[in-house]
Amino acid sequence: MNREIQQRLVWVKLFEETNDAGLVCRRCGISRPTLRKWWKRYSEQGIDGLSSQSKRPLKSPNTKINAELEALILEMRSAKIWVLDVCKQN
Secondary structure: OOHHHHHHHHHHHHHHHHOOHHHHHHHHOOOHHHHHHHHHHHHHHHHHHHOOOOOOOOOOHHHOOOHHHHHHHHHHHHHOOOHHHHHHHO
């Protein structure tokens, strides 16, 4: 168990013993949302829930191609004019 997980386990156990989030947060120097996050993960998943998870989104809304760009790509694919062919002709 790495140091990060051990520290989070201390926070969670202290909260379970005292049932006072304010006290735990002041003693440990963390925010209430942070304590709630780790306590919730620990109660749902056990010690495995205390490991860091990726913040990367599963889907990115910015990767959508609009209809105009899609039409241009399809047109270029069907044109059968490739850069190497153009270079060979010159």
